[in-house]
Amino acid sequence: MKDETPPDIPTFADVLAARDRIAMHIHRTPVLTSRMLNEMAGAELFFKCENLQKAGAFKARGASNAVFGLSDDQAARGVATHSSGNHGTCLSYAAGRRGIPCTVVMPRTAPQAKKDAVMGYGGRVVECEPSTSSREAVFAEVVAETGAEFVHPYNDRRVIAGQGTCALELADQVEGLDAVIAPIGGGGMVSGTCLTLSQIAPRVRMYAGEPEQADDAARSLKAGYIIADDAPETIADGLKVPLKDLTWHFVRNHVADILTVSEAEIIAAMELIWKRLKIVMEPSSAVPLAAVLKNPELFAGQRVGIIITGGNVDLKKLPWM
Amino acid sequence: MKDETPPDIPTFADVLAARDRIAMHIHRTPVLTSRMLNEMAGAELFFKCENLQKAGAFKARGASNAVFGLSDDQAARGVATHSSGNHGTCLSYAAGRRGIPCTVVMPRTAPQAKKDAVMGYGGRVVECEPSTSSREAVFAEVVAETGAEFVHPYNDRRVIAGQGTCALELADQVEGLDAVIAPIGGGGMVSGTCLTLSQIAPRVRMYAGEPEQADDAARSLKAGYIIADDAPETIADGLKVPLKDLTWHFVRNHVADILTVSEAEIIAAMELIWKRLKIVMEPSSAVPLAAVLKNPELFAGQRVGIIITGGNVDLKKLPWM
Numbered sequence: 180m181k182d183e184t185p186p187d188i189p190t191f192a193d194v195l196a197a198r199d200r201i202a203m204h205i206h207r208t209p210v211l212t213s214r215m216l217n218e219m220a221g222a223e224l225f226f227k228c229e230n231l232q233k234a235g236a237f238k239a240r241g242a243s244n245a246v247f248g249l250s251d252d253q254a255a256r257g258v259a260t261h262s263s264g265n266h267g268t269c270l271s272y273a274a275g276r277r278g279i280p281c282t283v284v285m286p287r288t289a290p291q292a293k294k295d296a297v298m299g300y301g302g303r304v305v306e307c308e309p310s311t312s313s314r315e316a317v318f319a320e321v322v323a324e325t326g327a328e329f330v331h332p333y334n335d336r337r338v339i340a341g342q343g344t345c346a347l348e349l350a351d352q353v354e355g356l357d358a359v360i361a362p363i364g365g366g367g368m369v370s371g372t373c374l375t376l377s378q379i380a381p382r383v384r385m386y387a388g389e390p391e392q393a394d395d396a397a398r399s400l401k402a403g404y405i406i407a408d409d410a411p412e413t414i415a416d417g418l419k420v421p422l423k424d425l426t427w428h429f430v431r432n433h434v435a436d437i438l439t440v441s442e443a444e445i446i447a448a449m450e451l452i453w454k455r456l457k458i459v460m461e462p463s464s465a466v467p468l469a470a471v472l473k474n475p476e477l478f479a480g481q482r483v484g485i486i487i488t489g490g491n492v493d494l495k496k497l498p499w500m
Numbered sequence: 501m502k503d504e505t506p507p508d509i510p511t512f513a514d515v516l517a518a519r520d521r522i523a524m525h526i527h528r529t530p531v532l533t534s535r536m537l538n539e540m541a542g543a544e545l546f547f548k549c550e551n552l553q554k555a556g557a558f559k560a561r562g563a564s565n566a567v568f569g570l571s572d573d574q575a576a577r578g579v580a581t582h583s584s585g586n587h588g589t590c591l592s593y594a595a596g597r598r599g600i601p602c603t604v605v606m607p608r609t610a611p612q613a614k615k616d617a618v619m620g621y622g623g624r625v626v627e628c629e630p631s632t633s634s635r636e637a638v639f640a641e642v643v644a645e646t647g648a649e650f651v652h653p654y655n656d657r658r659v660i661a662g663q664g665t666c667a668l669e670l671a672d673q674v675e676g677l678d679a680v681i682a683p684i685g686g687g688g689m690v691s692g693t694c695l696t697l698s699q700i701a702p703r704v705r706m707y708a709g710e711p712e713q714a715d716d717a718a719r720s721l722k723a724g725y726i727i728a729d730d731a732p733e734t735i736a737d738g739l740k741v742p743l744k745d746l747t748w749h750f751v752r753n754h755v756a757d758i759l760t761v762s763e764a765e766i767i768a769a770m771e772l773i774w775k776r777l778k779i780v781m782e783p784s785s786a787v788p789l790a791a792v793l794k795n796p797e798l799f800a801g802q803r804v805g806i807i808i809t810g811g812n813v814d815l816k817k818l819p820w821m
Contacts, residue, residue, distance in 0.1 A: 209530035211552060215620075230778045231532060299536075450815065457551045457811030459778040490778030494771070500816065 185424045191378040193340035194371070198347055201243040204276050205233050205344075210352045213455045220471050222478040225353045226452075229345060230460040230490030234272035234300065236265035237345055237368055237488050238332070244341030245330040246273035254279045259327035261307075261318050263289040264417050265489050266332035271302030282327055284318045292493060333367030334423035342371030349484050350376070356383050357481035360467040362488055363387035363396045363437060364418035366426030372486070373433035383484075384435045386477075388470035390415045390445060396422055397437040400430060414442055414498060417463035417489065436477075438470035445469050446498045452487070461492040506745040512699040514661035515692070519668055522564040525597050526554050526665075531673045534776045541792050543799040546674045547773075550666060551781040551811030555593035555621065557586035558666055558689055558809050559653070565662030566651045567594035575600045580648035582628075582639050584610040585738050586810050587653035592623030603648055605639045613814060654688030655744035663692030670805050671697070677704050678802035681788040683809055684708035684717045684758060685739035687747030693807070694754035704805075705756045707798075709791035711736045711766060717743055718758040721751060735763055735819060738784035738810065757798075759791035766790050767819045773808070782813040 211226045229237035246258060257280030260270050267283035274281035281302040285294060286309035294304045307317035322329060331338065345368070350356065359376060361368045369387045376383045389397050393411035399422055407421035422430060430437075440448075449465035452458065464487045471478055471485065532547045550558035567579060578601030581591050588604035595602035602623040606615060607630035615625045628638035643650060652659065666689070671677065680697060682689045690708050697704045710718050714732035720743055728742035743751060751758075761769075770786035773779065785808045792799055792806065 206533075209552075212527075214554075231530075233535075235778055453780055453815055457556055457780040459774055459780055494774055494818065495821065497815065497818075500821065 185428055187336045188425060188428055189336040189340040189343070189374060191374060193336065194343035194347065194375050197240070197244040197340045198344045200247050201240060201341060201344065204243045204247065204273065205239055206231060207348055208232055210349065211456050211458070216451065216455050220478065221475050222471065222480060223482045224471070225356070225482065225484050226456060227345065227349045227484060227486045228458060230458055230464060230487050234265070234269045235489055235491045236269055237342060237486070238265045238269035239272055240344050241335070241338030241341030241367060241371070242266065242269040242273040242330065243276070245335065245337040246270070246277050246279070248337055249328060253328050256326040256328065257281055258330050259284070259318070259321050259325065260330050260332065261285070261314050262332050263293050265491055267293070267302070268296040268300065268491065270330055271297045271300040275301040280325065280327065282321050282325060284314060284321060286314070290493070296491070332420070333365035334425045336425065338367055339370045339374065339425060342368045343375040345486065346372040346375035347379070350380055353482065353484060355482055356380065356484050358384040358386060358478060359484035359486070360386040360388055360470060361486040362415065362418055362463050362466040363389050364463070365420040366396065366422050366430055368486060368488055369434065370426045370429035373429040377433055385433055386470070387430070387434055387437045388466035389437050389439050390418055390466060391439045391441050393419050394439045396430065397439050399427065400434065400437050403431070415445055415463040415466055417461065418466065438474055440466055440469040440473055444473060448472065450499050458487070458490070459492065460487050460490045462498065464488045506749055508657045509746060509749055510657040510661040510664070510695060512695060514657065515664035515668065515696050518561070518565040518661045519665045521568050522561060522662060522665065525564045525568065525594065526560055527552060528669055529553050531670065532777050532779070537772065537776050541799065542796050543792065543801060544803045545792065546677070546803065546805050547777060548666065548670045548805060548807045549779060551779055551785060551808050555586070555590045556810055556812045557590055558663060558807070559586045559590035560593055561665050562656070562659030562662030562688060562692070563587065563590040563594040563651065564597070566656065566658040567591070567598050567600070569658055570649060574649050577647040577649065578602060579651050580605070580639070580642050580646065581651050581653065582606070582635050583653050584614050586812055588614070588623070589617040589621065589812065591651055592618045592621040596622040601646065601648065603642050603646065605635060605642060607635070611814070617812065653741070654686035655746045657746065659688055660691045660695065660746060663689045664696040666807065667693040667696035668700070671701055674803065674805060676803055677701065677805050679705040679707060679799060680805035680807070681707040681709055681791060682807040683736065683739055683784050683787040684710050685784070686741040687717065687743050687751055689807060689809055690755065691747045691750035694750040698754055706754055707791070708751070708755055708758045709787035710758050710760050711739055711787060712760045712762050714740050715760045717751065718760050720748065721755065721758050736766055736784040736787055738782065739787065759795055761787055761790040761794055765794060769793065771820050779808070779811070780813060780815070781808050781811045783819065785809045
């Protein structure tokens with residue numbers, strides 16, 4: 180059972196096809212460095228700034244790949260997802276670019292800013308109660324009504340292949356990387372990065388960073404099977420979701436280790452990045468730097484890529500205020 | 501009198517020499533775009549992100565050019581300036597890179613964060629009373645004691661030539677610009693940009709943005725001579741200083757217009773940039789976008805370069821909090 184490969188695993192050819200498909204719809208994001216952060220880490224850090232991506236998150240890559248890969252018939256019926264995070268916003272962005280309908284099911288308790296973000300790109304928000312059963316029922320209704328194509332936030336071949344285009348750019352922008360680290364929630368970015376690096380730079384070690392308070396992926400990796408937490412609480416709110424079969428495939432086959440960090444370590448790393456790199460990014464994106472600073476022995480003297488996954492944060496509620 | 505050219509005006513050859521001299525010490529900063537900001541402006545905006553520059557501001561360019569242009573003998577005696585803003589930090593940064601002493605004279609009332617920034621790069625802070633007479637007396641003492649080379653924040657041939665390297669990059673990164681706009685305080689960045697663009701892209705119109713509450717440069721341009729305000733008050737605290745002979749030369753000969761904006765317009769533009777471009781930048785750097793949004797008829801349908809000059813801001817005191 181352990182070595183069973185799910186049937187719909189994306190391939191490197193999918194990543195290359197995604198790159199061509201989405202090139203017009205995404206930014207080639209810059210890589211930033213800071214001598215002071217290098218000194219703190221005892222390593223050379225290269226920050227791949229997906230917070231500067233279209234719609235403010237790497238998820239514009241996977242969402243664009245899914246949307247622009249649809250046939251005209253499928254596209255006419257639109258796309259749908261359930262997400263109160265960046266995936267909903269990014270799917271709305273991509274659908275808007277193609278001029279097709281997008282419906283995002285969200286708990287009525289989700290922050291208004293998240294709903295506004297979806298609607299700002301032309302998407303429709305349908306509210307559900309804040310429970311899994313309500314979400315599933317409402318979502319099923321939306322799909323039945325519209326015939327929309329479901330684009331899962333991460334457990335989707337097209338989405339993972341799209342996220343894999345980020346590492347293509349990173350490897351092109353930075354020579355001789357020894358390791359790459361990304362935050363892990365559902366594992367979409369980690370999976371796409373593993374997929375790409377295992378093909379073009381197999382010597383690069385892949386790490387994931389995870390909040391201690393939502394460490395289901397770290398425990399899954401140790402246990403050898405997927406563990407899902409019930410409603411974890413962390414400031415890194417993009418990282419609360421569990422692994423699924425496609426992402427688990429990449430995590431268990433390619434990830435060297437999953438490093439966990441405390442809430443205080445996340446906030447400290449976030450403030451460091453804002454101050455030193457002068458970028459606006461969300462708490463989830465601070466998890467990898469926190470993990471690198473906490474485990475200097477793993478990265479000493481090495482060239483380390485750090486993926487800053489998103490920048491969608493409430494500027495009125497910063498954690499150090 | 502009006503057409504008299506000051507004797508020490510930098511030339512385009514100085515800019516090219518500066519580019520080679522400082523290449524190892526500065527970042528080639530990225531240019532960011534936002535479809536939503538383009539839609540608001542009715543123009544294509546290209547944000548040159550000098551907030552992502554070394555030490556957090558474009559002033560690392562001019563300071564590095566001054567420091568690395570010194571002879572070994574001069575360098576051994578170090579550099580000195582008076583500045584409670586980015587120039588002091590950036591001079592300390594450049595001096596630290598060369599391993600020479602740097603002294604920055606600052607009012608004792610300057611924020612501790614500004615003093616820490618200078619010291620963080622290895623510079624020495626000498627405090628004076630918050631008055632021009634005290635600053636001048638203390639600064640004269642420092643120079644007499646150390647023999648340090650004075651590097652003025654902007655009215656300095658080496659500094660202006662260094663700032664001119666930013667427009668070299670921008671013109672290389674963005675084709676077919678119609679206009680460029682930068683904030684104006686003392687006029688160092690505006691002068692360097694005029695110097696470069698008048699040589700390599702003379703059809704590009706140069707604008708400056710200025711706070712209404714510190715509009716001495718705008719009034720100078722109208723009057724035909726330098727007007728200096730006494731202690732203006734604006735949130736754009738990098739823009740309170742007056743023009744001097746070298747920068748006035750470029751402003752009066754090359755600037756198409758100086759556009760003024762209110763404090764509320766500056767804060768609104770700053771929040772827009774943080775939200776849409778996901779970058780940390782200071783109020784002064786929001787002035788050009790505020791000016792573009794206020795004067796759509798000047799830029800309609802055009803390709804406009806906007807220089808984001810710096811990112812050194814107190815993250816605990818954001819103006820929309």
